[in-house]
Amino acid sequence: AIARLLGPAEIRDLAELLDVTPTKKLGQNFVHDGNTVRRIVQVAGVQSGETVLEIGPGLGSLTLGLLEAGADVIAVEIDKRLAAQLPHTAGVMQPGTSLTVVTQDALLVTELPGEPVRLVANLPYNISVPVLLHLLEHFDSLRSGIVMVQAEVGHRLAAEPGSKVYGVPSLKAAWYGTWRTAGQVSRMVFWPVPNVDSVLVGFERGTEPGTVEERRATFAIIDAAFQQRRKMLRQSLSGVLGGSAAAASEVLERAGVSPESRGEQLVIDDFLRIARAAGEA
Numbered sequence: 181a182i183a184r185l186l187g188p189a190e191i192r193d194l195a196e197l198l199d200v201t202p203t204k205k206l207g208q209n210f211v212h213d214g215n216t217v218r219r220i221v222q223v224a225g226v227q228s229g230e231t232v233l234e235i236g237p238g239l240g241s242l243t244l245g246l247l248e249a250g251a252d253v254i255a256v257e258i259d260k261r262l263a264a265q266l267p268h269t270a271g272v273m274q275p276g277t278s279l280t281v282v283t284q285d286a287l288l289v290t291e292l293p294g295e296p297v298r299l300v301a302n303l304p305y306n307i308s309v310p311v312l313l314h315l316l317e318h319f320d321s322l323r324s325g326i327v328m329v330q331a332e333v334g335h336r337l338a339a340e341p342g343s344k345v346y347g348v349p350s351l352k353a354a355w356y357g358t359w360r361t362a363g364q365v366s367r368m369v370f371w372p373v374p375n376v377d378s379v380l381v382g383f384e385r386g387t388e389p390g391t392v393e394e395r396r397a398t399f400a401i402i403d404a405a406f407q408q409r410r411k412m413l414r415q416s417l418s419g420v421l422g423g424s425a426a427a428a429s430e431v432l433e434r435a436g437v438s439p440e441s442r443g444e445q446l447v448i449d450d451f452l453r454i455a456r457a458a459g460e461a
């Protein structure tokens with residue numbers, strides 16, 4: 181058999197066969213363009229023989245591209261009909277390849293049948309950041325990845341301190357490694373066509389700067405700092421650092437952070453030092 185990817189005709193036929201009406205709730209926009217799929221697989225640097233994790237395989241557009249590149253794919257899909265069809269699609273379009281489908285909510289997965297080294301996914305848009313943080317928290321084997329997300333979210337993930345879109349996702353993502361945008365994707369390659377454009381975002385995992393407990397404490401402080409983004413830290417963090425602006429200033433000074441700075445000026449290591457200083461109190 182000849183290996184193939186999914187084009188508009190195949191997407192239409194599969195949707196009809198499964199009686200699928202794509203739902204917004206599950207962020208179901210399916211890619212029907214083989215060139216886009218091959219580009220993602222290439223940018224991701226997928227190597228033959230490695231294990232790749234895909235979240236939300238849908239009708240299988242990206243899955244087939246990963247299999248074509250020789251990857252062993254573990255695919256986590258919440259929609260039972262889509263998950264059940266996927267091995268059949270792969271069997272016809274990319275025969276003789278290795279695909280394991282896990283029918284589950286990606287936000288709840290804590291074990292996988294294998295040790296994926298790379299994440300390659302066209303993520304469901306409404307939960308893309310929580311999914312990324314959940315996967316990085318639970319699967320140490322993931323060393324790098326390329327994900328397609330809504331453009332606005334992608335720019336947040338890859339933002340530098342001081343930039344307008346720098347915030348909670350940028351900081352939490354930075355705990356796990358370095359992030360970059362890796363190209364735009366036209367909304368026209370999807371069915372149905374979404375209201376927003378997409379970008380590819382890449383990450384390389386680094387060494388986490390602290391322990392699991394320190395991560396939790398640091399993330400709580402980040403959340404508090406950005407709940408009142410325009411305020412100085414001694415104000416926005418007064419609730420979580422001692423109950424008053426004076427107490428918060430004392431902790432911030434011990435951490436080597438100006439009480440008059442704002443969250444958007446700090447990097448992840450600054451927040452970790454604040455969490456450590458708060459813990460010493």
Ligand code: SAM
Nearest residue numbers: 206209210211236237238241258285286302304
């Ligand atoms: N990868 C396919 C493609 O590129 O054509 C589909 C991508 S579509 C943007 C997102 C997919 O994620 C859908 O198949 C949807 O059913 C699935 N999904 C949504 N929420 C999910 C969740 N919590 N866990 C796992 N999969 C989910």
